[in-house]
Amino acid sequence: MNTSTTAPILPPPLAAPAPPAVHDSGADTAPGVIVIDSCTTLGATLVVRLSGEIDHYSATPLRALLASAADDGYTGLVLDTSRVTFCDSGFLAVLRWWPRRGRRLRLANRSPAVRRLLDVAASGGRPPARTGAPAAAATS
Template identity: 40%
Template sequence: MDRGTVGSANRGRLQVGVRTEGPSEVVTPAGELDHHTAELLRAPLEEALDQGRARLVVDCSHLEFCDSTGLNVLLGARLRAEAAGGGVHLAGMLPVVARVFEITGAEAVFTVHDSVEAALAE
């Protein structure tokens, strides 16, 4: 089920698509994830968790930038998802975003997949 996109190019530099695929909630941020746009990602992640959807797949293939605020949004979602028996799976990270996770060591606490399809298949 596709629930559309939250956010607006006029409001910031991030748009977030959300859809349900089987037991997973697929969240697709597109653009730049930083302290100005982090709430646009936080809200649908929290909504999914509030609705009992604890397996989150974040399609990072359109994410062009992620700063520490964005990383903290994902880490917070991971903690909540794991507490609910699920997890956060990151898929399709572009090299510039993957580098942030590598430098901070955050890649070690997430399940990282080459593609959304691989994340959904797991």
């Protein structure tokens, strides 16, 4: 009597992992990406060139850099924002924090996104009035 056993050529199928549960709140929760292109010093002034998007989450590295600079005695800050493509109140919070305790702030090369944010902030949160010719009234 011959009782040889052979294993099947293909293993039994493995149970497929369950797909991850995704909760869509409808809001974009992905943090923006901010890049500190360069950071140099001129005496007691820190010169930082930024690019990318600045929101509440992505401003964290910038806040940490500036807190460290303030602790090290830097009193001036020049931010080159020419390559900033988006910014919101997270960036405003950074801008409002730095001038405390007599520190100086200068924004150089403001991008359109930065100008728009500053215009809205200066107007008390109301979007600035549009410039241009008013639409002609329709006649009946």
